[in-house]
Amino acid sequence: MIIGVPKEIKNNENRIALTPAGAMELVNRGHTVYIQKGGGINSGFDDKSYKEAGAKILPTIESVYKKAEMIIKVKEPIKKEYDLIREDQLLFTYFHFASYKPLTQAMIKSKSICLAYETVTADDNSLPLLVPMSEVAGRMAIQQGAKYLEKPQKGIGILLGGVPGVQPAKVLILGGGVVGTQAAKMAAGLGAQVIILDINLQRLRYLEDIMPANVNTMYSSEHTIRKLIKNHDLIVGAVLIPGAKAPNLITKDMLKDMRPGTVIVDVAVDQGGCIETCKPTTHENPTYIVNDVVHYCVANMPGAVPYTSTIALTNATLPYAIQLANKGWKKACRENVHLKNGLNVLNGKVVHEGVAKAFKMKLVDVEKHLA
Numbered sequence: 001m002i003i004g005v006p007k008e009i010k011n012n013e014n015r016i017a018l019t020p021a022g023a024m025e026l027v028n029r030g031h032t033v034y035i036q037k038g039g040g041i042n043s044g045f046d047d048k049s050y051k052e053a054g055a056k057i058l059p060t061i062e063s064v065y066k067k068a069e070m071i072i073k074v075k076e077p078i079k080k081e082y083d084l085i086r087e088d089q090l091l092f093t094y095f096h097f098a099s100y101k102p103l104t105q106a107m108i109k110s111k112s113i114c115l116a117y118e119t120v121t122a123d124d125n126s127l128p129l130l131v132p133m134s135e136v137a138g139r140m141a142i143q144q145g146a147k148y149l150e151k152p153q154k155g156i157g158i159l160l161g162g163v164p165g166v167q168p169a170k171v172l173i174l175g176g177g178v179v180g181t182q183a184a185k186m187a188a189g190l191g192a193q194v195i196i197l198d199i200n201l202q203r204l205r206y207l208e209d210i211m212p213a214n215v216n217t218m219y220s221s222e223h224t225i226r227k228l229i230k231n232h233d234l235i236v237g238a239v240l241i242p243g244a245k246a247p248n249l250i251t252k253d254m255l256k257d258m259r260p261g262t263v264i265v266d267v268a269v270d271q272g273g274c275i276e277t278c279k280p281t282t283h284e285n286p287t288y289i290v291n292d293v294v295h296y297c298v299a300n301m302p303g304a305v306p307y308t309s310t311i312a313l314t315n316a317t318l319p320y321a322i323q324l325a326n327k328g329w330k331k332a333c334r335e336n337v338h339l340k341n342g343l344n345v346l347n348g349k350v351v352h353e354g355v356a357k358a359f360k361m362k363l364v365d366v367e368k369h370l371a
Contacts, residue, residue, distance in 0.1 A: 001031050001324075003032065006036045007039035016043050020052070024053035024055075026322065034064050036057075036058055062084060075093065077091070082110065090324065095345075098354050099358075120339060132309075136301070142234075145234040172195050175274075193214055194216070220249070229250065229254060235264045237275050238268065246268040248274060250275040265297075277290045277293075343366050
């Protein structure tokens, strides 16, 4: 198969979808890999390292899309890329369709094959291609939250871990999944007082067992959230409904109950956000203020640490990319139900329930396209 890896062009997206080691694995299996010139520089991988791995370098993003049967990316295509995508071309990347209707409409129009990292599943119902970036984002949520709690950043002016004789910051985490767990570990390690909210009692029991003493768990409800936001300094949105828009757990009217300088980091922003007042921001302009509450809503947080993120992402996606390249997407999806669950938009049809529900579009049975 001919595989293309374009340079990411989303604002301050420094990752690339494939390391030289990953390219070598595909080349060794008889596939042709094209990397856009300079595509890996910001992740720490130069063109020479890709050439040594057996990949070929193409000068422009247009040339990569034109040659490739399968495009492997990090982030969803943006408007500049829409017209480059061809009918029957396979795109393997993060899409998060349910949060952005124009992207969904554009991919329907292209009649391409859209296989989304974030809805590929595993035997235990986890999302193995979302996990590595969720781990990075969860840890970064605390790193960034601690920064924006500083007074020069318009935060409340509190040190996350406190010092002897001074209480540490209070951190509230909405959601006990991968993002929430990693955020809690980081916050606890820095000495903060942490509460994790979730509606899954089994998950809360697990977290209660593994977390240190400065992390507590509570069952999530509107009443509980309204009570806790009044005295918490950093709030992390870490809610995920696979393939669907995140629910708004904190509404605009709740901001008035927060102290000025409270910081919100909404990691769920790429799925629509779980805080009503959140909207996607960039690493260039990461924050804005509503009712004296600092909002950090960068939709590609792991892009700030591209070396770590690129390696972690390739580690997770490569086995699936190899299956798709070796067998073709139809056979691979017929034989692997978890890959099949990654299909979202297919030849102009929506085949994922979460996307169809988000925009009230017709849901087409994916099996009709796999025959």
